[in-house]
Amino acid sequence: MDQKTFIISYQTFHNLNALNQEDQSLCNLAEKALDSSYSPYSKFRVGTAIQLANGIVITGSNQENVAYPSGLCAERVALFTAGATHPNVVIEKMAITARSEDFEIARPIASCGACLQVMAEFEQRQKKEIEVLFYCLNGQIINAKGIKNLLPFAFVEDRLVK
Numbered sequence: 001m002d003q004k005t006f007i008i009s010y011q012t013f014h015n016l017n018a019l020n021q022e023d024q025s026l027c028n029l030a031e032k033a034l035d036s037s038y039s040p041y042s043k044f045r046v047g048t049a050i051q052l053a054n055g056i057v058i059t060g061s062n063q064e065n066v067a068y069p070s071g072l073c074a075e076r077v078a079l080f081t082a083g084a085t086h087p088n089v090v091i092e093k094m095a096i097t098a099r100s101e102d103f104e105i106a107r108p109i110a111s112c113g114a115c116l117q118v119m120a121e122f123e124q125r126q127k128k129e130i131e132v133l134f135y136c137l138n139g140q141i142i143n144a145k146g147i148k149n150l151l152p153f154a155f156v157e158d159r160l161v162k
Contacts, residue, residue: 006152008144008149008150008152009144009145009149010142010143010144010145010149011142011143011144012140012141012142012143013140013141013143014139014140015138015139015140015141016028016135016138016141018141019133019141022051023093023095023133023141023143026049026051026057026093026094026095026133027049027095027097027133027135027141029049029057029059029095030047030048030049030059030095030096030097030133030135031047031097031135031137032047032049032059033047033048033049033059033060033061033074033078034046034047034061034097034098034099035047035061036059036061037061037062037063037074038061038062038063038064039062039064040064041064041066041068042064043100043101043102044062044098044099044100044101044102045061045062045098045099045100045101046061046062046073046074046075046096046097046098046109047059047060047061047074047096047097047098048060048061048074048075048077048078048094048095048096049078049094049095050078050079050082050091050093050094051091051092051093051094052082052086052089052090052091052092053089053090053091053092054086054089056086056089058078058081058082058085058086059078060074060075060076060077060078060079060081061074061077062074062077063077073111073112073114073115074096075094075096075111075115075118075119076114076115076118078094079091079115079118079119079122080118083122090126090128091122091126091130092130092131093130093131093132093133094119094130094131094132094133095132095133095135096109096111096132096133096134096135097109097134097135097136097137098137099137105136105137106136106139107136107139107140108134108135108136108139108140108141108142109134109136110134110142110150111132111134111150113151116147116150116151116154117151117154117155119132119147119150119151120147120151120154120155120156121156123146123147124156129145129146129147129148130146130147131143131144131145131146132144132145132147132150
């Protein structure tokens with residue numbers, strides 16, 4: 001047996017003012033994306049803003065459906081929009097935030113495994129890490145550089161790409 005260890009690296013910031021202006025702006029755009037969330041069932045809104053290398057920002061919000069599996073998370077809405085509209089442009093960073101109508105969110109929320117896997121695919125495709133900011137409204141921000149810090153066992157199979 002071999003014992004292996006992962007070291008996860010990330011930074012935390014106490015509030016939005018601790019970030020540089022570019023990151024503050026991206027977090028603010030993620031917050032604005034909450035307004036387009038369609039979440040009548042969970043009442044849990046998620047907003048994402050993606051900064052592309054060409055300066056364009058893509059936003060997305062979660063879109064629910066009465067048949068729960070048919071909905072889509074904010075991160076994948078934004079990622080797939082970026083891939084469809086700017087297929088060869090590198091994703092530099094993403095900001096993700098959430099708001100609930102039923103309770104206060106006291107710390108940053110993380111992306112689900114499916115969203116992390118899609119991020120991993122984008123990183124592999126663009127051969128560059130994505131910086132991710134998990135932003136708690138009026139609170140802490142977690143900054144992770146590279147999806148390996150969030151999903152160390154991402155499914156990547158180079159033999160499937162010809």
